Amino acid sequence: MPYIPHTEAEVSEMLKSAGADSMEELLTCLPADYRVEGSLRLPAGMSEMALKEEMASMASMNCGSGERSVFLGAGAYAHYIPSAVDHIVSRSEFFTAYTPYQPELSQGTLQAVFEYQSFVCRLTGMDVSNASLYDGASATAEAVLMAGRITRRPGVLLSRALHPEYREVVSTYLGSLPESTGESIKEIPYCPNLGSTFVEAVKTALTGDIACVVLQHPNFFGTLEELEEVAEVAHANGSLLVVVVNEPVSFGLLKSPGEAGADIVVGENQSFGNALNYGGPHLGFMSAREKFLRQMPGRLVGETVDTEGRRAFCLTFATREQHIRRERATSNICTNHGLTALAASVHLALLGEAGLRELAHLNLSKATYLKERLKSIEGVNLIFSSPTFNEFVLCLGTDPEPVLKVLLEKGIVGGLALGRFYPELREHLLVTATEINSRTEIDNFADALGTVMASVLGVTGT
Amino acid sequence: MPYIPHTEAEVSEMLKSAGADSMEELLTCLPADYRVEGSLRLPAGMSEMALKEEMASMASMNCGSGERSVFLGAGAYAHYIPSAVDHIVSRSEFFTAYTPYQPELSQGTLQAVFEYQSFVCRLTGMDVSNASLYDGASATAEAVLMAGRITRRPGVLLSRALHPEYREVVSTYLGSLPESTGESIKEIPYCPNLGSTFVEAVKTALTGDIACVVLQHPNFFGTLEELEEVAEVAHANGSLLVVVVNEPVSFGLLKSPGEAGADIVVGENQSFGNALNYGGPHLGFMSAREKFLRQMPGRLVGETVDTEGRRAFCLTFATREQHIRRERATSNICTNHGLTALAASVHLALLGEAGLRELAHLNLSKATYLKERLKSIEGVNLIFSSPTFNEFVLCLGTDPEPVLKVLLEKGIVGGLALGRFYPELREHLLVTATEINSRTEIDNFADALGTVMASVLGVTGT
Amino acid sequence: MEEPVLFERSVSGRRGVSPAEHDVPVTDVSALIPERFLRSQGEEAETTYDPMLPEVSELEVVRHYTRLSQWNFGVDTGFYPLGSCTMKYNPKINEDIARLDGFTTIHPYLDESLTQGALKLMYELEGYLAEITGMEAITLQPSAGAHGELCGLLMISKCLKARGEHRTKVLIPDTAHGTNPASSHLAGFKVVQIESGADGCITLDSIKEAMDTDVAALMLTNPNTLGLFEHDIVEIAEIVHERGGFVFCDGANMNALMGLVRLGELGVDVVQLNLHKTFSTPHGGGGPGSGPVGVGAELAPYLPTPRIKKESGIKREGESYSFEYDRPDSIGRLKAFYGNFAIMVRAYGYIRRCGPVGLRRVSETAILNANYIKQRLKSTFDLPYDDKPCMHEAVFSDTGLKETGVNTMDVAKRLIDYGIHPPTVYFPMVVGGAIMVEPTETESKAELDDFIAAMEAIAEEAKEKPELLRNAPFTTKVSRVDETRAARVPKLKWMPKDHMTAFD
Amino acid sequence: MEEPVLFERSVSGRRGVSPAEHDVPVTDVSALIPERFLRSQGEEAETTYDPMLPEVSELEVVRHYTRLSQWNFGVDTGFYPLGSCTMKYNPKINEDIARLDGFTTIHPYLDESLTQGALKLMYELEGYLAEITGMEAITLQPSAGAHGELCGLLMISKCLKARGEHRTKVLIPDTAHGTNPASSHLAGFKVVQIESGADGCITLDSIKEAMDTDVAALMLTNPNTLGLFEHDIVEIAEIVHERGGFVFCDGANMNALMGLVRLGELGVDVVQLNLHKTFSTPHGGGGPGSGPVGVGAELAPYLPTPRIKKESGIKREGESYSFEYDRPDSIGRLKAFYGNFAIMVRAYGYIRRCGPVGLRRVSETAILNANYIKQRLKSTFDLPYDDKPCMHEAVFSDTGLKETGVNTMDVAKRLIDYGIHPPTVYFPMVVGGAIMVEPTETESKAELDDFIAAMEAIAEEAKEKPELLRNAPFTTKVSRVDETRAARVPKLKWMPKDHMTAFD
Numbered sequence A, B: 001m002p003y004i005p006h007t008e009a010e011v012s013e014m015l016k017s018a019g020a021d022s023m024e025e026l027l028t029c030l031p032a033d034y035r036v037e038g039s040l041r042l043p044a045g046m047s048e049m050a051l052k053e054e055m056a057s058m059a060s061m062n063c064g065s066g067e068r069s070v071f072l073g074a075g076a077y078a079h080y081i082p083s084a085v086d087h088i089v090s091r092s093e094f095f096t097a098y099t100p101y102q103p104e105l106s107q108g109t110l111q112a113v114f115e116y117q118s119f120v121c122r123l124t125g126m127d128v129s130n131a132s133l134y135d136g137a138s139a140t141a142e143a144v145l146m147a148g149r150i151t152r153r154p155g156v157l158l159s160r161a162l163h164p165e166y167r168e169v170v171s172t173y174l175g176s177l178p179e180s181t182g183e184s185i186k187e188i189p190y191c192p193n194l195g196s197t198f199v200e201a202v203k204t205a206l207t208g209d210i211a212c213v214v215l216q217h218p219n220f221f222g223t224l225e226e227l228e229e230v231a232e233v234a235h236a237n238g239s240l241l242v243v244v245v246n247e248p249v250s251f252g253l254l255k256s257p258g259e260a261g262a263d264i265v266v267g268e269n270q271s272f273g274n275a276l277n278y279g280g281p282h283l284g285f286m287s288a289r290e291k292f293l294r295q296m297p298g299r300l301v302g303e304t305v306d307t308e309g310r311r312a313f314c315l316t317f318a319t320r321e322q323h324i325r326r327e328r329a330t331s332n333i334c335t336n337h338g339l340t341a342l343a344a345s346v347h348l349a350l351l352g353e354a355g356l357r358e359l360a361h362l363n364l365s366k367a368t369y370l371k372e373r374l375k376s377i378e379g380v381n382l383i384f385s386s387p388t389f390n391e392f393v394l395c396l397g398t399d400p401e402p403v404l405k406v407l408l409e410k411g412i413v414g415g416l417a418l419g420r421f422y423p424e425l426r427e428h429l430l431v432t433a434t435e436i437n438s439r440t441e442i443d444n445f446a447d448a449l450g451t452v453m454a455s456v457l458g459v460t461g462t
Numbered sequence C, D: 001m002e003e004p005v006l007f008e009r010s011v012s013g014r015r016g017v018s019p020a021e022h023d024v025p026v027t028d029v030s031a032l033i034p035e036r037f038l039r040s041q042g043e044e045a046e047t048t049y050d051p052m053l054p055e056v057s058e059l060e061v062v063r064h065y066t067r068l069s070q071w072n073f074g075v076d077t078g079f080y081p082l083g084s085c086t087m088k089y090n091p092k093i094n095e096d097i098a099r100l101d102g103f104t105t106i107h108p109y110l111d112e113s114l115t116q117g118a119l120k121l122m123y124e125l126e127g128y129l130a131e132i133t134g135m136e137a138i139t140l141q142p143s144a145g146a147h148g149e150l151c152g153l154l155m156i157s158k159c160l161k162a163r164g165e166h167r168t169k170v171l172i173p174d175t176a177h178g179t180n181p182a183s184s185h186l187a188g189f190k191v192v193q194i195e196s197g198a199d200g201c202i203t204l205d206s207i208k209e210a211m212d213t214d215v216a217a218l219m220l221t222n223p224n225t226l227g228l229f230e231h232d233i234v235e236i237a238e239i240v241h242e243r244g245g246f247v248f249c250d251g252a253n254m255n256a257l258m259g260l261v262r263l264g265e266l267g268v269d270v271v272q273l274n275l276h277k278t279f280s281t282p283h284g285g286g287g288p289g290s291g292p293v294g295v296g297a298e299l300a301p302y303l304p305t306p307r308i309k310k311e312s313g314i315k316r317e318g319e320s321y322s323f324e325y326d327r328p329d330s331i332g333r334l335k336a337f338y339g340n341f342a343i344m345v346r347a348y349g350y351i352r353r354c355g356p357v358g359l360r361r362v363s364e365t366a367i368l369n370a371n372y373i374k375q376r377l378k379s380t381f382d383l384p385y386d387d388k389p390c391m392h393e394a395v396f397s398d399t400g401l402k403e404t405g406v407n408t409m410d411v412a413k414r415l416i417d418y419g420i421h422p423p424t425v426y427f428p429m430v431v432g433g434a435i436m437v438e439p440t441e442t443e444s445k446a447e448l449d450d451f452i453a454a455m456e457a458i459a460e461e462a463k464e465k466p467e468l469l470r471n472a473p474f475t476t477k478v479s480r481v482d483e484t485r486a487a488r489v490p491k492l493k494w495m496p497k498d499h500m501t502a503f504d
């Protein structure tokens, strides 16, 4: 039996020590009438070799990014992961319990988390960061709840340019709250010319019951937001600015949200060291201004000393957490995303300051080149004029689905059709380029789209 | 610059400490007239990401065994490697210098080698094993040299059923010896009916100047050898029996060479834990009777104690080795195959006694099923009648090359055409099956061969 | 070896790995992005963030984390009987299959035709978990156990709304894990604590008493955190159902039940599973996990979107799998995309490898190992609940050690010196100085015997050299750490010495 | 943590991993194979071999080797300035590329049409190495440096035979690595030792004197094992050539020369390279390595078979690669199949990643690091040869420590307590109590400074607390081991207690 060490002789001996004549005797507390009859209806067990073959064949039913040119982003980004990342993260000493309960045996994890917190603070321009949350969407929901606890106000303004699935998650989290804060989520439109959140609309919506304004930056359309302007009006209203970042490579170029006036910065650090993995596990992060520390959800590691005065690390401010505070905790989160945070740390450490800047610049260059190539195609238009980072929106003037299908036949995944999330953008594509998209791939994409569009226009033309 | 940590500022500072004004000043001992002008003519360096792509594309120009059904063995065997093997061998603590000079910092490597030596002794039925040699072929050459040192006789009898490339290596090693032992290599024919070495011919050739008889078991044709009979006649003549095993999975079923009377057992342990890797690195092993210890080449680890009496391990009997004994050493080997030996140990540890027996049985069953299926094909004949383990020889009655070509088009690598090594077997194939060949693969092979043979016979028939 | 915080190794201008080549024209950033958006560069930036990220070489990064790893204790290092955590062996093969390119590189928004393998895997995994738990339907979306709890509670809430009922309370036993009340609160419920009975289980009477029309659900853990099977669960469930409530089972302890009983058949309406415990995936220093939720028929319409659908396609040969988004009654989404897929791959592999016979053997052996320890140690350590065999874990207390002056914490710290990770301590709170031992099925008798011997030796030491225990551990990189100071003088990130504020 | 020999963990009947399923009929072994061939089964076998292999669980195997690994010191653990070993950082990416399925699963006897990628890689690697060394042709076949030495010497021998000459001696400097004389002997030559000159290099005069018509070759190492470049190499080679001999350069120290000088241009006729040193592949506790050999035009016909050939195919588009077996003058084969391919993949990746500029920088930095240490430590430790800058390594001696009573071994052992792997000691033998420090280019200044500080501290300790050095190390799993006893009471394999003979 895989993974079970006992021989039959040992089982008998142990049963005897356990005071039982048979295994069944140990199971008497299970209700006799409800015991599973026979075996579970599951496929029979298999050898490791058979399993590996089975899984390889299942994996081959998917198309990895190696096989096609993929221009998808929208909250999950394919970046090159340096080899050292997985080698380090695979060291089994890092495979521990979900909580480093015993700091003496967990200094490695604890110091790594402390460093991760430091990285996040540096990137976001914030004072404190927690050890991780599940993902960018739930981190956004936690930030909204946190803002509510801080301001004791029920209302939330969500930018419509915030990732649509993040908006969904926020409303799921708020949906059942007895104060029915759920009902006071208000969506702020984006400016159809700029592609960024409509600042005037924020101003109008900022009433006395608004806990926070939530902006994504770069937003779901890849567009940069006017964080400073929004921070100012929010603060003037006693509301907080929550900034969501789900393409953190942008931190290498962009002014940090902290410098721009954000109060809480949350988002997704998957871009650092973590593969797409069909959507998870990714890496939610949260950082905030110092004064909000005690309202922060999730775990925190702090530096301290041991009995002999040596530097040591441990969990701290645990009184915010569920295992101490139970229903009065700042969140129910317990297991977080420790290993993916470790991967992010290693990637960031390998990049260093200059590396991150270069990587961000490279992403900008790739996306800019792609943008230039695509926008010169007849029938293809950029609709938003604000600056973008590594993704942007195209209007094709036609339903993108058949276009995507033709591209797919040529091995190109040409972006995300936005109609799925924005009925008003049903002729639009969100297109992303990162360092993994080679110039050749980009050129092929542009050529292929040119051909498709020509035939579409031809058809429409006649 | 990859892998070089210094910044420019550090380089200047260090140059200053090193008493030089420029890098060039440190290079003055190089002959000025012979300095490389400009750069080496090599492709420009590349990022890790670009390298990975480049290598993946190169690897994809090969056909891995996942993509075809491969029925090749002949000294290199595709076995399933349990996942834990590579996880353990990848632990970078095992990536050390070529010699564990400092036992205090190398107890892990040293104990692992000690255990490996123990495994080899158990499998081969011998008293002592060294830490590893390069591969089965060079191990065979070392065994022949060792037998010469022990017996002080110049002659060697090599079975013609010994792997042809092993025979080549033995003669390369012996070729330049001043005593011209090279000229006294004598080849013993195999019995064309049995497929095993012709024992009568051994008897005849056993003259007073013969140091050793070398048999492979199972031999190159997959056939079992009459070790006991040969041991008896060899010993009666004061010669040693060297047994070569290059499919060590057979140890799970077969009587150990030691029990059968061998004096030195060498060969290849690649089957345990090591991939085919296009032929290397594999894993040469050598074990022998206790009394030959001091003539053994290669490194040995022994158990001892530290200053406080605790169990410890260290290199021992180093006075046989080149770094102490220089030209009087038992061999020139220094760097051996430590990591591949570690992989073999881990695989053997995972298998355990019963696992190895089962694996051997499974290989026998697979090859037997294949044999049954193939031999029932019209025109295909087994020519050797002695028992085989996991490979065997087929006679097709025609040049196998075109047959193999047709099979290849169907994704089947149908074995090794023996004409390459044995002109007398130019219509013959060596066919191997291990646990990685599924019944379906075997059936497909048999069906395909049946079809090809039918058309061959059809053509020949008309 | 001391290993500084990585920033302290930084040398300005040093490079670790460089990003890929710039094979497209190098853009002029300031021409594309107005300055107000840009991170300041050069000197100014350096003084503010000195540096933003540490600048170290690849070798230094590798050494840094290699050393950090050496200060950690994982399951591969030694026995890890951390109660309620199911620290079993994480098969290496699972790491390999989870790293197959066809799984790691797929983008969640790829056309479904390009991800049939992933969808099939998820669909089948749902089926397996449904079979194991006896539930009607499973969602794989939640990211961890607590996330699953929230998911289940939101479904109950939504279902009650649909029924037109306004129930505000959730009953939770005093032995429950902290996430249970925290999740209940997050889902908008008030928590009512239920006291365990004398034998460590919930009593029928306490439920009868507490169960009124305000109660939305009873949330229990089975086996509970004392390692005991809630023997009255069937009757309890009947009462809760009769009075219009739901039974939520925290399934974190499923390692004891696979192939033995199905929760759904015992009357459970919702259960969350911790794939990262029972189904054996590593969760380093805090995850990632995966917390699927199983529900009975009444709650199924409320499952989060999307769902996975299987169709016997007409165009495509055989089956085809797709996401179903149109679920009008759903509570919505709990995370972006579709769940922690890489964890599901491991759990799927584990289930396929073990098969039904293996899974049952897993649970039986987990129970055997716990009972073995329980019986062998109960003459040395106090065992507050001992009426029946335990399930996957046994909870001891430190009351027997009172007169020696040492407590559970001291015993735990001393165990470290014996090369063993301490059990969970001081939880559940109903046991004074609890020592909660969950050996799991992957530990050999020899390993258990070593643990028992260590515990016995420590009990001796407690009498003879109590200061040894109070000062333990002695074999670790640091001795006991000053947790009070960490909270009093918070240093939550690294700062260069001259930038330190009182806060840093 | 103590970790017994694996046999001592064995429990009869336990299973680690099981082999694959028997999907074909289970054969009756005894019907297929007569009993005389079969290993005895059951009881009898158990008493002889009790058991043949240890029977442990997968988790136990993993823990066992994880613990063993913790008693080892690798480059990822810390500074490893083991002279003559070039213990540089092994890039992780090389491990990944060497594990690509398309490389690991290919059988050496596959039709060449199925291995074009592998053949191309080998062909190109030969070209790169030829360019780096300035040699005419390269073989990748030898398995390690010593194997390469043998290969080169056999070629010389064969070439001489072809010339009709009978030369029996090889000249080898006293600083040479032990493999040089051992390989010469194996190739049938007698060894004549050449003494180094006062500056640590071979003198022209000594060669003039020794070089007679009996000498087949001069075998030198350049840079030599004192870390010095043989400055007279060009003139020396001229003399050797004039008198009909060959110049063999042991290229194990190529890390100092890449992109700076080409050995071929200096007059070297044969050189072996250690891919596992210069080209950065891990070689745990003894390999595997790879020892390509480069030769000039005269020796090229004697290269081992097979060779790799590139053709601009007619049928196939572009180039095609194949093996060439028909080489009538070849010395033959040195190993089965084609060399240690997986090591070549790593070396190839390393060369491609670094490129020409990078490789030159590698050598420059290796030299800089060695000179930095040399200059900074020479006031503390005796430096016997100090006329010129050193190359990749610097050799100190312990003569300055004489009066303290401690020796090189004590210094080495004490370094361990500072978290540093000791340098190579007592080699080369021309230096009394040699301490041979090769830092390599991948070490940062900070790491070098730590080493220097440790060496200085130890020199202080030698004066003040010599017993500290004599009893060091204190931080390792074991203290100094009794090597004498290991040879006196040989235990070379594990045996059950009651089976032990005096020998075990």
Ligand SMILES: Cc1ncc(COP(=O)(O)O)c(C=O)c1O
Binding pocket: A098, A333, A334, A335, C084, C085, C144, C145, C146, C147, C177, C179, C180, C221, C225, C250, C252, C253, C274, C289, C291
């Ligand atoms: C009994 C019990 N319930 C719930 C949880 C919460 O699960 P998670 O940590 O995955 O959120 C845990 C453990 O963490 C647990 O032990």
Ligand SMILES: Cc1ncc(COP(=O)(O)O)c(C=O)c1O
Binding pocket: B098, B333, B334, B335, D084, D085, D144, D145, D146, D147, D177, D179, D180, D221, D225, D250, D252, D253, D274, D289, D291
């Ligand atoms: C100078 C020198 N020559 C030759 C060798 C032999 O190489 P290998 O150990 O690869 O056989 C070594 C090291 O081992 C060496 O340092």
